[in-house]
Amino acid sequence: MIHVGENTWNLRILITDLDVEKTLRVKGDQHIGGVMLTLVDPEMPKDWSDHALWWPAKNIWLTRTRSTLDQAGVQADSLLYFTPMHKTLRVQLPDLRFLDYRVNFSVKTFAAVVNLCKDLNIRYPEELSLCKPVEQEHLKKNFSKLPPKRIPAAEINGTTYLQPAPDTNSFVPFSAYNGSNGSLDRHHNGNLLCAPASPYATTPRRAATAPGTPISSPTGTWMPGSNCYTPFDSSSSFGDFQDNLAVSPRAPSPDVRARLVRPKTLIEKARLNVGWLDSSLSIMEQGVREFDTLLLRFKYFTFFDLNPKYDQVRINQLYEQAKWSILNEELDCTEEETLMFAALQFQVNHQTDLHPPSIDSGIDSSSQENGDDDIDSALNELQITLEGPNAGDDKGNITRIPELSDYLRFLKPQRFTLKGYKRYFFTYRDLHLHLYKTQEESRRAAPTITINLRGCEVTPDVSLAHGKFAIRLEVAPEGRRGPNTEVWVRCENEEQYAKWMAACRLAAKGRSLADSSYETEVSSIRSLLQMQKPAQAAPININPRSVEPMDYLSPKMLRKLSSKAVQRILEAHANVRNLQLMEAKLKYIQAWQSLPGFGVTLFIIKLDGHKKEELLGVAHNRIMRMDLNTGDHIKTWRYNTMKAWNVNWGIKCMMIQFNNESVLFSCLSADCKVVHEFIGGYIFMSMRSKENNQTLNEEMFHKLTGGWS
Incomplete structure (x- = not known):
């Protein structure tokens, strides 16, 4: 018994x-x-x-x-x-290539991303995160979370374990690709999964481990110095894993491109953000199973210490994410800006053809030739840190208050009025614009109009073809209550525009003309305008038939330029034909960061007591209440005026307390945890500096983003 x-x-x-x-x-x-x-x-x-x-x-x-x-x-x-705990996850990189990677499904998503970025040689992994793929149909209505996929009954009743989903992508081993003639070796053993072959490189991926295979005995041999497994019967060598990620294929496979989501309205752009994973939960807890696909993307648009020497993979993947955001029309561009982006992209491809990266070395040959000696570079960095980049000029004189003054045109747009721009004499000092009727009046009389630029929204309104150099300012009212007031400032030429635009951008951040970054900002604006001008030099001799315009232009711009598209791209390319590979990528990223809508993550919200839906824009230094259809800024709040932010997890409602008001809202297009995490994440990013120890403080990140839930 x-x-x-x-x-x-x-x-x-x-x-x-x-x-x-x-x-x-x-x-x-x-x-x-x-x-x-x-x-x-x-x-x-x-x-x-x-x-x-x-x-x-x-x-x-x-x-x-x-x-x-x-x-x-x-x-x-x-x-x-x-x-x-470690399971195979299919990860799509920003350049749209896929990678099968063994990820710890039991740790917090943030830790999983940190480990993934470490293996991919991407510094500052806190800037990236994983998100679930969003399909076009998901943009038709609001979801607080993506509709869950059906979990098979087998997982619930335990009769059988989940088997791998069928692989619908075509993969060929890197060593099977013959770069000289583009042919595939039919006799090669193709057991190792890797990304679609390209003339530049492929992405070796960790081979999928069948259920029942222990981690210590993977299906293949671990290669020292690499992050991929090779089959036991394969003698091919893949070299360093990171080398292949520093350069991407010109275009993804047609089926991957066909699945790209193109938002057409601000509402659809807001609905794109429903897929972000919760950084405080494990991947498994969020409905992701083995062999599922997640997207690795830059989530926080504040990129710390981009260094060509250490960040080749990071810069390339960032460039690729920027490129696809332009081609998918996630950001609005003028015709001149679109052609500039196309020209820079063409130069990146051209330089890659001329100087393909070495398989033995992940270092770009052009950067090796042009780079400073390590010691000299370190000394230069130290000097800039101690003295500032403008040491020695007048702006280093702390006894003199820098000013900017000139005749500009001013307009306060109002409905039902035919009034145009009016000419004033502008002076700028101490973060304020002072407007006088004449220059003589500025010496003895009080200003006619005074505008406080601290915390304002600055939007460029430039058309080189029409000689238009305008700056749109959305200014917070005195006392900081009530909606923003919009004013327009119009400059006479690009030199005037570069100086005043730089001043306005710094003033919005609370920095004066004495700030060491003013001249750098002016130079950056001049450079971007120069690249958008009609080319002075003749385009290089390239067969137009070899240029596929759909690889360089968004569908909307492709329709607009029609048969002239290739000619215009080649003409614009003459402006950037002398840039090296890494320089062209950095210029592309810089131009991307200068677009009006850059770095603003949108959500559809409903304010407490309001029936009308609105947009909430979350940026690296502020949040904005915006019109749902036009995107006009109704109110802006800076993080430096924020006292606290709380979430009622029961009713999914968020409250943000500022110095003199509180904002209470519910999020309709995503879980309120996503909004909470963006705000906390940007505050965490703002705490980084070269002076501080750059050891990643995961505990602080979760305190700021987790909501103590």
Whole structure:
């Protein structure tokens, strides 16, 4: 006769590697670690160290091995999985290539991204995150979360473990590609998964490990110095994994491009942000299963310390994300700006053809030739840090208050009025614009109009073809209550525009003309305008038929330029034909950052007490209340005026407290946790500096983004 112990009960556990279900007799005070030990057969030569208990019904990992079953809430009717924590995830990089990567599904998503970026040689992983793919149909209505995919009944009842989904992408090994003639070696063993072949390089990926294969004995041989597995019967060498990510194919495969989502309105752009994963939860807890696809993207648009010497992969992937945001019309561009982007992209491709990156070295040959000696570069950086980039000129004189003055045109747009621009004498000092009727009046009389630029919104309104150099300012009212006031300032020429635009941008951040970055900002604006001008030099001799315009222009601009598209691209290319590869990518990123809508993540919200839906724009230094249809700024709040932000997780409502008011709203196009995480994340990014120890403070990140939920 078998005597059953008091307070014991049966617990069903599925060992996924073996596809075997065991029933254990356990007690509530038994530790989770002890339960795991009883599952393991000591006679079986297998490493179980990467395994943990997953509770499908509760959607949580039981990773605290010292906790008891009672403390975890496990009862007699529970079904647990004993499964590997590391699972294969298909990751799409910003350049649209795919990578099969073994990710820890049990740690917080933030930690998983940090580990992934470390292997990809991408510095500052806090700027990136993972998101679920959004399809075009998801943009038709608001979702607080993406519609969940169906979890097979097999996962619920434990009859069988999830098998890999069929692979619909075509992959060929890098070593099977013959770069000289573009042909494939039909006799090559193609067991290793890698990205679509291109003349530049491919992305080796970690081979998918079949269920039941221990982590310590992967299906293949680990190559020292690389991040990919090779089949046992393959003698091919892939070189360094990072080398291939520093240069991307010119265009993705047609099926990948066909699946790209193109938002047509501000509302659809806001709905794009529903897919971001919660950084404080594990990947598994968010409905992602083995062999699923997630997108790796730059999430926070504030890029710290972009250095061509250390950031070749990071700069390339950032350039690719910028490129596809332009081609997918996620940001609005003028015709001149679009052609400038196309020209820079063409130069990147041209330089890649001329100087393909070495497989043995991830360092761009052009940057090697032009780079300073390491010691000289370090000394130059130290000098700039100590003295500032403009040391020695007048702006270094702290006894003199810098000013800017000139005749400009001014307009305060109003409905139902035919009034045009009026000429004033402008002076700028101490973050204020002072307008006088004449220059003589500025010496003895009070200004006719005074505008406080601190915290204002600055938007360029430039058309080189029409000689238009205007600056749109949305200024917060005195006392900071009520909607923003819009004013327009028009300059006579591009030199005048560069100086005043730079002053307005710095003033919006609370910086005066004495700031060391003023001259750099002026120079940057001049450079971007120069690249948009009609080319002075003749275009290089390229067969127009070899240029595919759809690779360089958005569909809207392609329709507008029609048959002249290739000619205009080649003409614009003459302006940037002397740029080296890395320089062209950095210019592209710089121009991308200068676009009016850059770095503003949109959400559809409803303010407390309001029936009308509005947009909330979240940027690196402010949040904005915006019109749903036009995108006009109704009100702007800077983070430096924020006192606290809280979330009522029960009703999914968020409250942000500022110095003199509070804003209460619910988010309709995403979970309010996404908005909370963007705000906390940007505040975390603002705390970075070269003076501080740059060890990533994950605890601080989760304090600012997790909501203490």
